[in-house]
Amino acid sequence: MIESILLFLALAFALTFPLAFGAWFWESRKRKTHAVESGFHEELGIPFEQDFELYHNAFSLCSKKVRVCLAELNIDYASHPIDLIETGSYENLSRHFLAVNPEGTVPVLVHRGHPIYESHEQIRYAANHATRGAEALVPEDPSLVVEMQLWVDRASLTGDDPIAGMASSAGNCIPGLTLPLFSAMIRDIPLHRILVGLLFHRLRVRPALFLTMKLAGLSRLRRLKPAVAIVERSIQQMNTHLDALEAKLDQGDGAWILGDFFSLADVSWVVIFDRMREADCTDLFLGGELHPQVTAYRDRLFARSSYAKGIWNHEHPAVRQGTQRLRDAKEASPQLRALLAGESVRPQGN
């Protein structure tokens, strides 16, 4: 009897493993991922119904930037919300979305069926194609365009490994600053959904990071040395970028980065401040004596209707809950509070 059971189990195992492997192999051929070149792709065609269509996610930093930009330009668009694992599932790795962007990332702006990849390219493209009468977000003076682009780049999230590019951009500090919030949000996501990422993501390190954070939980985040190092470096580098922005605003004579001209540079920075709000780390960088010019600038950005239209109106319940959970965890743990208050990286004497 026992021998029959063992034989049955051995047979079941011998059959299941190749079947599972075969299914994965079959499916991964249908979900082929690869890096894409940034910019407008006239050679690619995506079914469309409206001139502009946007594939985006409520929580994604780059999606927010494009939504704010489209709101500023008064451009109507068909909205295609795409879930990321942070907001529930790896819809960005579905066959349907990979046909829009084989890289598996949002946002993707589509103009008359042709995709534009990379959010900094999308805002530039949208600004160049705004309907007549809309406010221009790119100045006419070429030297101001160069300056604008420097500040757009300094707020952009770039490359497969943003952590490696933190010194060049505040946008690249955002994933590190968001780690604790990710950790708070991932608690509600079932493990099998993260597994989809491990099976099909182009950059498997990303789902692996989410898995680690899910298994460790927010309370043990401070014991994960690599995660702590990333958080600390993100705080340090973000401060450097904010110091530069503070100096720029201090020297300027207008409300915005280019003085009186509201530009794509401002569109690019508003999302950085919004993520600080979500990740409950605004006090670490703004308020009081810290970066007063930047703080007033942030308030002006938040007061624009494009902030409500592009960001606030898309608030995701999972993010709201994650922010609250993060606050509660900090309240309960002085060590976590100290880590996220940047105490170990604060200059001596402060």
Ligand SMILES: N[C@@H](CCC(=O)N[C@@H](CS)C(=O)NCC(=O)O)C(=O)O
């Ligand atoms: N450099 C790209 C960044 C694209 C990107 O990494 N998007 C994130 C959201 S902000 C994403 O789609 N992540 C999903 C994933 O990696 O699974 C851009 O500016 O558009």
